[in-house]
Amino acid sequence: MFENDFLEQRKRLGLTEKDIERRVQAAAFGEKAKDWTHRWLAVESYGQVGLGLFNLPPMIESTKGGDILVDVDGKEYVDLLAGFSVSTLGECNEEITKVIQQQAGKLVHYFDFPHPERTKLAEKLVRISPIKGGKARVAFGVTGSDAVELAMRAARYYTGKPFILTAYGDYHGVTYSTMALTGKGGMWPYFYPIPPMDTAVGYFPFPYAYQCPFGRAPEGKAEDEWAIERLEHYFEYYFQSKESPYREVGGNITSVAAFIVEPFQSSAGYIIPSPGYLRLLRRLADKYGILLIVDEIQSGLGRTGKLWATDWEEVQVDMLLTSKALGGGLPLSAVVAKAEILESWGPGAHVSTQAGNVLACAAGNKVLDIVSQDSFLATVRERGEYFVHALEELQTRHHLIGHINARGIYIGLELVRDRETREPASEEAAFIRDECVREGMVFEKGGYFHNRFQLIPPLTIRKSTIDRAIEIFDRAFTVAEKHFGAS
């Protein structure tokens, strides 16, 4: 019976053998790429995320200049994805590669033992993270989800309170605990028959002014101001209401340990919240005795033109989580927390065989040296402005581009059918994404309505590569406008 159910599902998802073959034949791949794709599809899980994000992901083999990907046939792709924010200093960055080569000749990894590279990295993270009170400690992990799980556990252990609040649409990983915080509805059924069991998690709307969850601002009210005001009202209502599990008693919310939030919502579509979001959470956290934990796994390390996205609001936090770009391409994550939080538990409270890998820490030291320089961050902001200016020019010619929001090289592009009603152009977005892949460019498409392009090239992207991206977009939008019959 289950076999038949799954066959039906494969038909619905276009994953029968025939569908897959059709995908391979339709792909703008050379012969070698088609061959390797067949071999890949014969042995890897159908749950592989590339099959959800693209018709077929390209078979990348190397890089040209760090911001162009080259497949097994030599076809080039402009990289607006940076390995999902991992390769933010460009693929095969020379300085990082040199450090990895040197360290690999000395020691690669030794369990969870201390090591000078690891200690140096912790010292740097403590120095550069906006931790409230200034005194901080670090716990290392391997993946982003590791860091989020550790933060959930530390927050609960330290405060003795169960609930964690997060925003709808946030992404914090898809392990059994972190999935409770992640708003990816599409993944939820794959936990069948035991859903992610962390029930002490609550959600609130994210202040996404362009498609505001509280509705459009009334006449005369700025959209951003409206979104923040409504959100504050929402919290006050839930914290005070007598039905609320988060009720205030004697000036304290008795059951909420922490807010765990993305400062900017990345996997949900690179959405920058209305200014004042983190400041509001900080205010509420201070007022009600709640920890503020920011997940900077995707938004941090220079991506937004400041070291941390949190820095845009000049807010200090109780914990900061980092990963992705941290290891310079090698798997590494870290929780940086107010010292007393990580001093609250005893030895062995957390362990992971691969945590704090020495090779990754050595690369991480070089990454931090580069991304924390003011001159580097200034270049990111300048390069981002160059990109956004070119996108704004495209917007004057392509009516589908409804909204562009950006900080540094953290760019979200929202496609709409009508700029007045803001009706999401989801089908058009999928069409344009496929057209771009065909032309030789990769990026992720996401968004609450599947209508946002997430443009996150390496921070070292060259201007000539940005120009090339704009030309590809221009052609792809033109083809889509003809296809969908728009003027």
Ligand SMILES: Cc1ncc(COP(=O)(O)O)c(C=O)c1O
């Ligand atoms: C903001 C954020 N948090 C957590 C994670 C989970 O990281 P990982 O996939 O390394 O477990 C991600 C991954 O995309 C992320 O973007």
